[in-house]
Amino acid sequence: MITLLGAGNVATHLGLALKQQGYTISQVYSRTYDSAVQLAERLDAEPVDRLGDIKDGAVVYLCALSDDALESVLSGLTLSDPFLVHTSGSIPLSALSAYSSRYGVLYPLQTFSKTRPVDVASVPFFIEASNDTTLEYLTGLASRLSRTVHTLNSDDRAALHLAAVFACNFVNHLYTLSFDILKQRDIPFHYLLPLIDETALKVHALSPADAQTGPAVRNDTNIITKQLQRLSDPVQASVYRCLTDSIINSTKQH
Amino acid sequence: MITLLGAGNVATHLGLALKQQGYTISQVYSRTYDSAVQLAERLDAEPVDRLGDIKDGAVVYLCALSDDALESVLSGLTLSDPFLVHTSGSIPLSALSAYSSRYGVLYPLQTFSKTRPVDVASVPFFIEASNDTTLEYLTGLASRLSRTVHTLNSDDRAALHLAAVFACNFVNHLYTLSFDILKQRDIPFHYLLPLIDETALKVHALSPADAQTGPAVRNDTNIITKQLQRLSDPVQASVYRCLTDSIINSTKQH
Numbered sequence: 001m002i003t004l005l006g007a008g009n010v011a012t013h014l015g016l017a018l019k020q021q022g023y024t025i026s027q028v029y030s031r032t033y034d035s036a037v038q039l040a041e042r043l044d045a046e047p048v049d050r051l052g053d054i055k056d057g058a059v060v061y062l063c064a065l066s067d068d069a070l071e072s073v074l075s076g077l078t079l080s081d082p083f084l085v086h087t088s089g090s091i092p093l094s095a096l097s098a099y100s101s102r103y104g105v106l107y108p109l110q111t112f113s114k115t116r117p118v119d120v121a122s123v124p125f126f127i128e129a130s131n132d133t134t135l136e137y138l139t140g141l142a143s144r145l146s147r148t149v150h151t152l153n154s155d156d157r158a159a160l161h162l163a164a165v166f167a168c169n170f171v172n173h174l175y176t177l178s179f180d181i182l183k184q185r186d187i188p189f190h191y192l193l194p195l196i197d198e199t200a201l202k203v204h205a206l207s208p209a210d211a212q213t214g215p216a217v218r219n220d221t222n223i224i225t226k227q228l229q230r231l232s233d234p235v236q237a238s239v240y241r242c243l244t245d246s247i248i249n250s251t252k253q254h
Numbered sequence: 255m256i257t258l259l260g261a262g263n264v265a266t267h268l269g270l271a272l273k274q275q276g277y278t279i280s281q282v283y284s285r286t287y288d289s290a291v292q293l294a295e296r297l298d299a300e301p302v303d304r305l306g307d308i309k310d311g312a313v314v315y316l317c318a319l320s321d322d323a324l325e326s327v328l329s330g331l332t333l334s335d336p337f338l339v340h341t342s343g344s345i346p347l348s349a350l351s352a353y354s355s356r357y358g359v360l361y362p363l364q365t366f367s368k369t370r371p372v373d374v375a376s377v378p379f380f381i382e383a384s385n386d387t388t389l390e391y392l393t394g395l396a397s398r399l400s401r402t403v404h405t406l407n408s409d410d411r412a413a414l415h416l417a418a419v420f421a422c423n424f425v426n427h428l429y430t431l432s433f434d435i436l437k438q439r440d441i442p443f444h445y446l447l448p449l450i451d452e453t454a455l456k457v458h459a460l461s462p463a464d465a466q467t468g469p470a471v472r473n474d475t476n477i478i479t480k481q482l483q484r485l486s487d488p489v490q491a492s493v494y495r496c497l498t499d500s501i502i503n504s505t506k507q508h
Contacts, residue, residue, distance in 0.1 A: 009467065067477055090477050109449055111467045116459060122448055150445075159439045160446075162481050163432035167446050168453045169468030170497045171425045176462040176504055178417035185413045191404075192414075192421050193458055194376055195363055199422045200454035204447060205370060208430040213263065213365045214423030223321055223344050227416050235503050242496040243424045249489050250430055 003027045003058040004045070005073055007035035009112035010087050011064035014145075015043050017120035021144045029054055031069075051076040060085055060141075062106070067091055074099045083134065089161025092154035093128045104129035104138045107157055108146075111168050124148040126157055177236055209254040216247035257281045257312040258299070259327055261289035263366035264341050265318035268399075269297050271374035275398045283308055285323075305330040314339055314395070316360070321345055328353045337388065343415025346408035347382045358383035358392045361411055362400075365422050378402040380411055431490055463508040470501035 002023050004015050007030035015025055025045040030036035036047035048054060054061075056079050063086045065073055070086060077099065084096050084103040096103035110123040125142040128151060129135035135151070142149040152160065175196065179189045202211045215223040224244055231237040256277050258269050261284035269279055279299040284290035290301035302308060308315075310333050317340045319327055324340060331353065338350050338357040350357035364377040379396040382405060383389035389405070396403040406414065429450065433443045456465045469477040478498055485491040 066472060066474065068474060090480060109445065111449060111453055111456065111465075113456070113460065113465060113467065116456060118452065124445055124448060156439050156441055158480075158484065159435055160441055162484055163435040163441075163446060164449055165468055165481065166428045166435065166494075167432040168449050169466070169470060169501070170428050171450075171453050172457070172462055172466050173470075173497055173501045173504065174420045174424050174428070175457050176466065176508075177500070178421040179462050181413055181417040181420065185410050187410055187414055187417075189461075191363065191378055192417060194378060195365060195418055195422050196425075196454050196457065198372065199365055199425050200450050202365065202367070202370060203426070203429050203450065206367065207443075208426055208433050211365075211367060212423070212426050212430065213367065214419055216423060216427075218320060220320065220322060226344060226412075227419065230412065230416055235500050239496055239500050240420075242493055243427055246431070246489050246493050247423070247427045250427065254430075
């Protein structure tokens with residue numbers, strides 16, 4: 001029996017995957033009642049929007065909350081020594097020690113949006129726990145959800161999360177800037193999809209430094225100057241400049 | 255019968271694809287003789303490293319050269335009214351008009367590295383030509399190479415190329431920065447691959463703005479500050495700052 005705290009993207013995908021694996025979700029907490037109800041319905045759970053309504057007796061209290069929300073939720077809990085688990089890449093395990101004697105981290109390294117199904121079995125999970133018993137429990141739980149489970153300490157997890165911000169969040173934003181550039185001229189974004197796919201696939205086989213192509217790695221100042229002139233938006237131009245400088249800098253080092 | 259000028263990544267992949275489709279490559283020119291020989295061998299062609307050795311009589315002279323090299327090669331040609339075609343995203347069609355009366359552009363939108371095979375049939379080709387006859391010829395040639403062929407004018411092609419720099423070259427560089435961050439702590443880069451794949455796949459179904467996740471789109475200043483502190487490399491930190499600002503700016507607009 002699991003209690004889920006949070007009803008956002010991560011809570012939704014983990015909750016659904018846990019249910020599919022036969023776990024019972026007893027309660028779903030969100031400070032927004034509607035969000036709690038929506039997810040609780042899909043999980044056959046009870047929705048709650050007050051921390052005081054969260055019941056004792058769940059095996060795990062899984063906190064899939066934004067980093068900002070986590071601390072205020074934890075400090076508002078009235079449970080007796082709950083097994084607390086958070087799902088954050090950047091919050092250390094020790095952040096839970098003030099609230100319980102049994103705690104752990106279950107970090108799924110993936111980008112989750114509510115409307116898009118994700119194959120949780122292929123998501124790598126990174127776990128850390130306060131003692132051997134909690135580690136064993138989390139290893140079992142993660143292994144039922146996913147084919148790929150690693151233990152990782154808090155400092156390495158923070159580095160992994162930072163790398164993921166570059167490789168996912170920043171990458172996706174570059175797709176947004178491409179989208180905007182094309183939209184100005186009514187060129188369909190889907191023209192770029194084979195290129196986007198190949199760019200991702202390429203680093204399965206080559207190191208990213210070896211896979212680099214384009215004007216900046218060739219230091220082709222002709223094209224770089226022309227492309228900068230084409231960017232009328234100052235924010236786009238500053239991203240272009242910043243990444244071009246970083247590629248030139250990186251090419252010298254690799 | 256096609257003469258290939260250039261022996262780099264694009265020349266290699268186009269040459270191989272043309273040969274596979276039954277085209278004869280008569281000569282391969284590169285100013286570096288070894289490069290000409292290496293590619294010419296794979297294409298059963300004659301290698302040449304002097305522009306004066308390029309023979310008249312080929313149906314097309316396909317210039318798969320860097321933008322910097324193109325002009326000096328064109329001005330050194332001694333052919334009589336050759337059908338000239340370049341493969342550049344950023345050079346306008348009109349750049350060929352001084353060198354012939356028949357010319358065109360064949361721009362494959364993909365990232366090519368010599369060591370990695372590419373399925374050319376799934377690469378979108380963008381063509382433009384000086385008149386209907388050359389357009390018809392290039393349409394036929396591109397359609398034998400690829401399932402996806404579009405005509406596109408020079409200005410739109412330059413915008414598409416710029417968008418591709420963001421969606422491919424800059425994206426790949428962010429993979430390099432992730433790689434570097436992980437390497438500092440001996441964390442394997444392959445942990446990120448399912449995330450990288452999903453980030454690319456996601457924008458097949460959602461607009462990139464809708465697909466955005468992470469600290470910056472939530473304006474989670476707590477994590478942003480912590481992650482910036484973790485980046486000891488000033489270039490990495492400046493890329494982080496620049497993209498975070500751009501995401502925050504973009505989130506306001508979308």
